[in-house]
Amino acid sequence: MTRMRLRASLSSSVLPIAGLAVGFVVWEVIGRLGLSPAFPPLTDVLTACAEVWTSERFLTNLKDSLISVAIALPPTMILGILVGLLVGRYRIAEWALDVYINTFLSIPLVALIPVLVLIFGLGRGSVLATIAIYTFFVLVVNTSFGVKTADASLIEMARSFMGSERRIVRRIVLPAAMPLTLAGVRIATGRAIKGVIIAEQVIGLIGLGGMIQRLGGAFRVEELYATILAIGFLGLVSMELVRWGERLAMPWMRGRLDSEPSPAANTA
Amino acid sequence: MIEIKGISRTFQTREGEFEALDDVSFEVRDNEFFSILGPSGCGKTTLLKIVAGLVKPSAGSVLVDGHEVAGPGEDRAMVFQHFVLLPWADVLTNAGFGLEMRGVPRRESRESARPYLDQVGLTRFASHYPHELSGGMQQRVGLARALAVNPDILLMDEPFGALDAQTRQLMQEDLTTLWDKEKKTVIFVTHSMDEAAYLSDRVLVMDTHPGRVKEMIDIPLERPRKPSVRQSPVFTDLTTRMWHLLRGMVGESDEVAPE
Numbered sequence: 001m002t003r004m005r006l007r008a009s010l011s012s013s014v015l016p017i018a019g020l021a022v023g024f025v026v027w028e029v030i031g032r033l034g035l036s037p038a039f040p041p042l043t044d045v046l047t048a049c050a051e052v053w054t055s056e057r058f059l060t061n062l063k064d065s066l067i068s069v070a071i072a073l074p075p076t077m078i079l080g081i082l083v084g085l086l087v088g089r090y091r092i093a094e095w096a097l098d099v100y101i102n103t104f105l106s107i108p109l110v111a112l113i114p115v116l117v118l119i120f121g122l123g124r125g126s127v128l129a130t131i132a133i134y135t136f137f138v139l140v141v142n143t144s145f146g147v148k149t150a151d152a153s154l155i156e157m158a159r160s161f162m163g164s165e166r167r168i169v170r171r172i173v174l175p176a177a178m179p180l181t182l183a184g185v186r187i188a189t190g191r192a193i194k195g196v197i198i199a200e201q202v203i204g205l206i207g208l209g210g211m212i213q214r215l216g217g218a219f220r221v222e223e224l225y226a227t228i229l230a231i232g233f234l235g236l237v238s239m240e241l242v243r244w245g246e247r248l249a250m251p252w253m254r255g256r257l258d259s260e261p262s263p264a265a266n267t268a
Numbered sequence: 269m270i271e272i273k274g275i276s277r278t279f280q281t282r283e284g285e286f287e288a289l290d291d292v293s294f295e296v297r298d299n300e301f302f303s304i305l306g307p308s309g310c311g312k313t314t315l316l317k318i319v320a321g322l323v324k325p326s327a328g329s330v331l332v333d334g335h336e337v338a339g340p341g342e343d344r345a346m347v348f349q350h351f352v353l354l355p356w357a358d359v360l361t362n363a364g365f366g367l368e369m370r371g372v373p374r375r376e377s378r379e380s381a382r383p384y385l386d387q388v389g390l391t392r393f394a395s396h397y398p399h400e401l402s403g404g405m406q407q408r409v410g411l412a413r414a415l416a417v418n419p420d421i422l423l424m425d426e427p428f429g430a431l432d433a434q435t436r437q438l439m440q441e442d443l444t445t446l447w448d449k450e451k452k453t454v455i456f457v458t459h460s461m462d463e464a465a466y467l468s469d470r471v472l473v474m475d476t477h478p479g480r481v482k483e484m485i486d487i488p489l490e491r492p493r494k495p496s497v498r499q500s501p502v503f504t505d506l507t508t509r510m511w512h513l514l515r516g517m518v519g520e521s522d523e524v525a526p527e
Binding site for chain 1 (some may be wrong): 348366371411
């Protein structure tokens with residue numbers, strides 16, 4: 001059993017690294033071939049990374065972007081989950097809000113940023129608003145779907161023991177909705193980073209997005225890649241953090257996640 | 269005493285109205301082990317849910333000690349066919365969940381449920397999760413959950429229907445022992461003649477399409493019931509009689525709705 005697990009965890013940690021290594025080699029080769037100024041060799045980019053990531057300009061911009069996410073994301077999450085709960089559980093809320101949710105999910109939100117800039121000006125306000133609209137609707141949809149997965153027989157059981165609506169929501173509906181809600185949180189976190197960069201790019205003055213815009217405009221390709229890579233890492237790290245939080249929040253799912261069939265388990 | 273008075277229930281389906289129960293009346297005495305026996309689709313589960321207050325009848329009423337049932341109440345607790353445990357809560361929390369739904373704080377609910385978990389023999393598994401238990405053990409948790417709210421009336425909806433034959437027989441023996449110690453009024457829904465005869469004081473045999481009272485059978489077997497009672501001639505006579513009553517119906521319903 002432990003050997004199987006060891007093998008499973010080994011292959012789950014070795015394979016991504018192997019995949020990355022192949023990608024790096026391909027990148028380096030293409031860069032060395034000098035096909036296009038848009039593809040500098042990886043080694044040049046890594047040198048740029050060392051410089052850029054320690055530069056004060058980068059750190060200030062990073063801090064700027066992170067602060068925007070930190071301000072906008074938590075309240076949007078709470079609101080999104082709350083509205084999702086209402087939409088998932090109460091038909092009246094669903095009827096009233098469904099149109100808005102579907103509309104906002106299907107239109108390209110980038111198109112709204114100029115409107116937000118008109119309202120909030122060329123500053124952090126617009127960035128915060130962008131993060132909010134990028135994350136809110138995903139949270140609503142995921143949470144409401146999660147709420148609907150709550151087992152009707154569990155709710156009936158709770159009712160048979162005279163459970164009130166409040167208790168049923170707290171003890172059955174919310175835990176049942178948790179996997180999808182937390183998946184929503186994970187997606188929203190990713191989208192928050194997307195949102196902050198895109199907004200900053202449109203505004204062009206602040207944060208990592210602004211930095212990308214300026215580096216791109218100046219054809220400083222190596223530094224541009226270094227910044228993009230940093231954003232990629234930021235996304236990865238925040239996803240891992242959320243995943244870790246998920247496992248912490250749902251101990252009953254842990255056994256099931258561990259016992260997921262893996263190739264290693266099949267051969268044993 | 270539980271009085272079931274002229275209960276009818278119709279459901280709207282795509283093909284029109286479906287009559288699940290038609291003018292069902294009977295009484296269940298205090299501390300009686302009462303079974304409702306019938307083929308699937310005879311409305312016996314609907315009837316039980318009406319007594320539980322989970323389903324409203326289209327006509328008629330249920331009186332418990334003279335009071336009309338308007339919804340779930342403190343005097344009744346239900347045991348479900350498919351156990352219906354919270355997958356994210358451990359066994360002890362599940363056993364205390366009925367209490368929790370009635371407003372007892374979780375920690376207290378868990379503590380109060382302990383003796384009932386003991387009663388169904390699951391003390392060692394208090395901190396396990398449902399998916400780690402066998403079906404029989406899961407249903408024991410379901411039983412402990414119902415007992416923990418200390419109801420006068422236990423409503424059991426084919427509680428052993430999802431279990432294999434051996435587990436089923438063991439559970440029946442444990443249930444009858446438990447009932448001997450703590451005489452509660454039990455309404456037990458089943459489609460097993462054996463089970464009905466072994467456990468009950470009286471068995472109501474139901475007709476199907478629509479569900480009606482077909483016959484009431486007294487079970488004169490002595491208590492406490494031992495497993496060996498199943499081999500007695502009286503027991504065989506009883507189940508044979510039930511079989512004759514049910515056979516006609518199964519044939520009829522097959523003709524009505526071939527599947």
